[in-house]
Each structure stands twice: as structure tokens, then as C-alpha cells.
Amino acid sequence: PATTTPVATTPAPLVIAHRGASGYLPEHTLGGYELAIKLKADYIEPDLQFTQDGKLVAMHDDTLNRTTNVATLFTARNGGYKVSDFTLAEIKTLTVVPAGTASATYPGFTPSMAEPYRVPTFDEFLAFAKTHASVGIYPEAKQADPAMEDAILASLKASGYTAAGSKVFIQSFSDATVRSLKVKQNAQGIKVPLMLLGVAKMENGVAKMGVISGTGIKLLTFEDVKSFADGIAPAINYDAAGYPISKEFIDQAHAAGLKVHGWTFAVADATKAPAEYRKYLDMGMDGMFSNYSDLAVLARDAF
Numbered sequence: 001p002a003t004t005t006p007v008a009t010t011p012a013p014l015v016i017a018h019r020g021a022s023g024y025l026p027e028h029t030l031g032g033y034e035l036a037i038k039l040k041a042d043y044i045e046p047d048l049q050f051t052q053d054g055k056l057v058a059m060h061d062d063t064l065n066r067t068t069n070v071a072t073l074f075t076a077r078n079g080g081y082k083v084s085d086f087t088l089a090e091i092k093t094l095t096v097v098p099a100g101t102a103s104a105t106y107p108g109f110t111p112s113m114a115e116p117y118r119v120p121t122f123d124e125f126l127a128f129a130k131t132h133a134s135v136g137i138y139p140e141a142k143q144a145d146p147a148m149e150d151a152i153l154a155s156l157k158a159s160g161y162t163a164a165g166s167k168v169f170i171q172s173f174s175d176a177t178v179r180s181l182k183v184k185q186n187a188q189g190i191k192v193p194l195m196l197l198g199v200a201k202m203e204n205g206v207a208k209m210g211v212i213s214g215t216g217i218k219l220l221t222f223e224d225v226k227s228f229a230d231g232i233a234p235a236i237n238y239d240a241a242g243y244p245i246s247k248e249f250i251d252q253a254h255a256a257g258l259k260v261h262g263w264t265f266a267v268a269d270a271t272k273a274p275a276e277y278r279k280y281l282d283m284g285m286d287g288m289f290s291n292y293s294d295l296a297v298l299a300r301d302a303f
């Protein structure tokens with residue numbers, strides 16, 4: 001009998017390289033992003049901060065000292081090393097250093113760029129990502145600041161990432177930011193999918209999205225979230241705090257038309273990691289932020 005090739009009805013769960021290949025190389029660097037692409041991540045993730053002179057740079061913390069050598073080159077300002085107290089020119093003199101489980105090198109990998117471990121601007125990140133057509137991008141607005149929303153949209157637009165078919169999501173922990181991005185995108189005719197970060201909560205059998213704020217966790221209904229976001233990104237490690245992700249939670253998100261991307265998969269042990277990915281893949285998770293893209297891809301492809 002004639003055979004037909006099965007057609008996938010749902011896309012495979014996405015592997016999102018959390019801060020690049022951050023388990024292996026200095027996070028938020030072009031070298032780290034390049035390794036993540038080599039490890040077959042579907043998306044690479046830059047967190048974004050503003051410099052003193054209003055440029056977006058790829059960095060998680062609002063301070064420079066955990067991930068760079070700033071303290072060896074500059075004295076503290078205003079009692080610390082806030083990104084927003086340093087100009088881009090100053091930040092460009094810094095070297096990003098390994099943090100967490102990362103190292104300065106990765107076996108068998110030589111970055112292609114001259115200075116792989118400088119702090120990239122968002123525009124440099126975009127130009128780099130553009131040269132790797134298969135990879136998507138997943139920027140995060142780290143500050144709930146309307147100016148940051150505008151800057152992200154402007155850079156995405158200028159680099160062509162707002163064109164139809166582009167592989168891009170924008171994410172934020174702030175529902176105010178995501179709501180505002182939705183309004184601005186509508187006004188500008190842009191349709192980049194928006195993801196709300198937070199925690200998962202079941203309340204009397206009803207799934208809700210918990211928004212983490214300084215004053216605690218605010219619960220939003222999926223009906224509300226759906227009005228301004230395309231998906232949710234709940235934490236996988238808030239079980240002990242009472243915010244576990246369950247199949248029921250993901251089923252209700254899907255019923256509401258929301259994608260679910262979980263953060264952060266950080267098990268480095270290749271013998272232990274598969275079980276964690278499998279747990280959430282079995283629940284129907286649509287994407288996984290991982291520090292170890294290779295382990296995430298292995299688990300996803302075996303699913």
C-alpha cells in the first residue's frame with residue numbers, strides 16, 4: 001500500500017537557550033549564543049537592561065558585578081555597579097566572566113567573532129541572530145519601563161524582526177509591560193507574540209497565572225491574560241512555594257489558547273536531566289528555557 005508521510009499537527013516543544021548557553025559559557029554573550037545555536041537551540045534569549053546613555057544591552061542583572069570584571073576596572077558609583085550608572089562606551093570595555101556552572105571555554109568550540117565575551121547591545125544581538133536564519137529570538141524587558149518597550153519594538157522593527165514569519169517572542173514578568181506592549185503593537189500594526197512570566201497556580205480547580213511583584217504574587221485569570229498575551233511562562237521550581245505546574249494547569253492554558261513555556265531547566269547532570277524535561281513534556285509544555293540546550297534538545301527529540 002502507498003505510504004504517506006505523517007504531518008505534524010502541533011509544533012515540537014521549543015528549546016529556548018536561557019541567557020545563551022549559560023550553563024557552559026559566559027551568559028548573554030555572542031560567544032554563548034553561538035554555542036547555543038551550535039547545540040541546536042530553537043531560540044536564544046537576551047534579557048535587556050538600559051545603560052546610562054539609554055542603550056539596550058543584553059544582561060540579566062540590573063548590576064554589572066556578578067557577570068563582568070567591572071570591579072577590577074571601575075570604582076563603585078552610587079554605592080554599586082548599576083548598569084544604568086555606566087555608559088555603553090564604559091560597558092564595552094568590560095569582559096563577561098563565567099558565572100554559575102559556566103566556564104571560559106567549551107570543548108571543541110571556538111567562537112567565530114573577534115571578541116566573543118563582551119556585553120552585546122541588543123542591536124548587535126539582533127544583527128548576530130539575523131546571520132543564523134534558523135534560530136529565533138526571545139528578548140525579555142527586564143525593567144517595567146515604557147521607554148524599554150519602545151526601544152525593544154524600535155530595534156525589532158529596524159532589524160526586520162517584526163515582519164510576518166519572524167521567529168520572535170517578547171517576554172516580561174510585568175503584566176503592565178505586556179499589556180502596554182500589546183497596545184503599542186496594535187497601534188503600530190505589529191504582531192510579535194507576547195509572553196507573561198510568572199508562576200502557576202490552581203485555585204479551586206481553576207488555573208491562574210501568578211505575577212511576581214515586590215508585594216507578593218498577584219493572580220490573573222486566563223481570560224484576562226488572553227486579552228493581552230499569547231502565552232505564559234511559569235516557573236518550574238516554585239512547587240515548594242505552592243505554585244507547581246500540573247497537566248491540569250497546562251490543559252486549561254491550552255483551552256484558553258495560551259502557549260506554556262517553563263523556566264528554568266538547570267539540571268547539569270546528563271543522567272538526571274532527561275527525567276525533568278520528560279515530566280513537563282508529558283504535561284504538554286510547549287517550550288523550555290534551558291541553561292543546557294543540548295540536554296533539552298536530546299530530551300525533546302526523544303519525546
Ligand code: G3P
Pocket residue numbers: 018047060140171197233263264289
Ligand atoms: O525568561 C525566563 C527566565 O529567564 C526568567 O528568569 O531570571 O532568568 O529572567 P530570569
